[in-house]
Amino acid sequence: MKNNFPYTLDNKRYHTYNYFLKKKYHTKVAKVALNADFTCPNRDGSKGVGGCSFCSSMGAGEYAGNVNDDLMKQFNDQKEIMRRKWPHCQFIPYFQAFTNTYAPIETLKQRFEPFLHLEDCVGLAIATRADCITEEIAQYLGTLNKETDIYIELGLQSIHDETSKIINRCEDFETFKKGLSLLRKYGLEVCVHIINGLPYETHEMMLETAIEVGKLDIQAIKIHSLYIMKNTALYLQYMNKPFPLLSRDDYISLVVEQLRHIPSHVVVERLTGDAMIGQLFEPQWSIRKTTILNDIDKLMAKNDIYQGDLV
Ligand code: SF4
Numbered sequence: 001m002k003n004n005f006p007y008t009l010d011n012k013r014y015h016t017y018n019y020f021l022k023k024k025y026h027t028k029v030a031k032v033a034l035n036a037d038f039t040c041p042n043r044d045g046s047k048g049v050g051g052c053s054f055c056s057s058m059g060a061g062e063y064a065g066n067v068n069d070d071l072m073k074q075f076n077d078q079k080e081i082m083r084r085k086w087p088h089c090q091f092i093p094y095f096q097a098f099t100n101t102y103a104p105i106e107t108l109k110q111r112f113e114p115f116l117h118l119e120d121c122v123g124l125a126i127a128t129r130a131d132c133i134t135e136e137i138a139q140y141l142g143t144l145n146k147e148t149d150i151y152i153e154l155g156l157q158s159i160h161d162e163t164s165k166i167i168n169r170c171e172d173f174e175t176f177k178k179g180l181s182l183l184r185k186y187g188l189e190v191c192v193h194i195i196n197g198l199p200y201e202t203h204e205m206m207l208e209t210a211i212e213v214g215k216l217d218i219q220a221i222k223i224h225s226l227y228i229m230k231n232t233a234l235y236l237q238y239m240n241k242p243f244p245l246l247s248r249d250d251y252i253s254l255v256v257e258q259l260r261h262i263p264s265h266v267v268v269e270r271l272t273g274d275a276m277i278g279q280l281f282e283p284q285w286s287i288r289k290t291t292i293l294n295d296i297d298k299l300m301a302k303n304d305i306y307q308g309d310l311v
Pocket of ligand 1: 041052059060097155
């Protein structure tokens with residue numbers, strides 16, 4: 001069934017990242033995930049120890065380059081592999097692992113600035129926590145944003161502070177909103193990450209997270225399904241005291257419902273989890289990402305649903 005949703009090149013009913021990139025850069029653009037040897041305040045004791053319960057010792061950088069390699073080597077090695085598939089591809093170096101603004105400004109300059117003016121890069125993506133955005137850091141990122149496109153990826157996971165405590169996030173929703181507003185003050189584009197299926201969250205709580213996030217001044221969203229990796233605190237917690245996991249059908253219908261509350265101008269960068277297969281414990285259905293995306297499309301078409309149609 002053909003639809004009239006404007007922000008797609010492939011008949012989807014949500015605002016695809018592919019559409020955003022092609023419209024803006026008129027070519028194929030790929031992200032290159034880097035490990036810039038940062039740590040995280042939720043690991044080194046300044047906010048917490050052990051990290052968020054779902055996060056492995058890789059600091060959510062499972063697909064990032066090898067931290068023992070120089071950053072430019074990490075970038076060039078992955079770039080060459082991607083160029084074999086997409087010869088004219090442009091790139092966004094993605095500072096993915098750990099908290100990439102958790103350091104003095106001088107360190108940030110050393111890490112970010114070599115990537116500002118590479119001829120095959122169209123911008124930089126920087127993943128971080130809201131409590132690691134100070135006025136000084138937001139201002140600095142704002143100056144970089146005048147030289148290239150800077151995209152900030154901000155973890156939230158849930159608006160519910162009781163869940164944040166259960167997953168040892170060591171950050172509340174108020175802190176998240178303060179960091180977001182500082183970034184917006186300096187004109188930075190922000191992609192928010194949320195997770196469906198966190199321990200003991202109900203359907204209503206997850207929907208509420210999407211509804212509240214849809215009201216924020218954000219430019220993009222990543223919706224993940226919770227996955228339990230074997231090398232995490234969450235795995236130990238689950239083995240000790242199992243909690244209910246979302247079924248595949250529940251996840252798909254929830255995501256479709258959530259998308260209705262996300263305004264159509266917000267880019268949807270991800271709708272699945274992305275666990276390393278060898279490390280994944282549960283849910284095993286989360287591995288088959290393409291079929292999940294296809295079934296989201298089918299359900300939206302069947303019920304004639306579009307992103308943002310309840311906003
Ligand atoms: S804030 Fe990010 S890097 Fe730090 S423990 Fe949580 S998920 Fe991992």
